[in-house]
Amino acid sequence: xxxxxxxxxxxxGELLGSVRMARFVARGSLRLDAVVPAGMNAEALRVLxxxxxxxxxxxxxxxxxxxxxxxxxxxxxxxxxxxLRSLVGPGPTVDHHAxxxxxxxxxxxxxxHADAIIDVRPDAFDVQLMYYPQEVTLEMGGTLxxxxxxxxxxxxxxxxxxxxxAGQDRLVCPAGxxxxxxxxxxxxxxxxxxxxxxxxxxxxxxxxxxxxxLWDATDLDDPRVRTELDAHFPWYEQAAGRLERYNRxxxxxxxxxxxxxxxxxxxxxxxxxxxxxxA
Ligand SMILES: O=C(O)CCC(=O)C(=O)O
Numbered sequence: 182x183x184x185x186x187x188x189x190x191x192x193x194g195e196l197l198g199s200v201r202m203a204r205f206v207a208r209g210s211l212r213l214d215a216v217v218p219a220g221m222n223a224e225a226l227r228v229l230x231x232x233x234x235x236x237x238x239x240x241x242x243x244x245x246x247x248x249x250x251x252x253x254x255x256x257x258x259x260x261x262x263x264x265l266r267s268l269v270g271p272g273p274t275v276d277h278h279a280x281x282x283x284x285x286x287x288x289x290x291x292x293x294h295a296d297a298i299i300d301v302r303p304d305a306f307d308v309q310l311m312y313y314p315q316e317v318t319l320e321m322g323g324t325l326x327x328x329x330x331x332x333x334x335x336x337x338x339x340x341x342x343x344x345x346x347a348g349q350d351r352l353v354c355p356a357g358x359x360x361x362x363x364x365x366x367x368x369x370x371x372x373x374x375x376x377x378x379x380x381x382x383x384x385x386x387x388x389x390x391x392x393x394x395l396w397d398a399t400d401l402d403d404p405r406v407r408t409e410l411d412a413h414f415p416w417y418e419q420a421a422g423r424l425e426r427y428n429r430x431x432x433x434x435x436x437x438x439x440x441x442x443x444x445x446x447x448x449x450x451x452x453x454x455x456x457x458x459x460a
Contacts, residue, residue, distance in 0.1 A: 292369055325370075329348075
């Protein structure tokens, strides 16, 4: 594909550092509180109520939303653009987008799910941006998500029978918050028990470049990178989330190109296939 980087409306923005990338790899999400200015949040309530025209699957980002439109400006905000570029690189395509409206005192909580079908890509991932133009209170039923669940691959709502999991996160956030989710993260909209309509705008992005060292990796050797990658989440079974830590190592190796990286020898042990003949 032609290098369209210079035409992309969002610039490289403010790139993430390695510690935040490692946190994303461990948690499966990145939260940017109140990154969208108040004026744009007020505008968003009108724009989202009117609906955002659909775009065909796989539309290059620079062609998906008209220049100067609300969504183009949202995605061009330096911290939003920088996070997106750090995660999926320059020139992503828009998989799809949707305005999610949860009516006041209406509807039901969504079952816990991962979007789309099981997607086990070990060396690439999509991200979903979720934008909340209003302050979201607990009553408004913010999006539920389960930190660290994204690498436990499930088919859509296989997880729907789980009502509550230890350590789950019910989003409560200030207006203008943007959250990026790894495509595999288990999540679901909660019931809105307030009198206020709750809006959320979601866009899924597919990378078009290899997801390797796309962030500001000058702090790659910071010891907090390893601490983040080793994070434990309360829903893991007794074995302390070995499978999750194992899968994080695989992903971190892909993202950095460091094929020797490991935590507690897990991947080194499992990938050990000596070829040397015995003397
Ligand atoms: O409404 C929400 O908070 C989340 C909805 C959602 O992510 C979904 O429908 O997949």
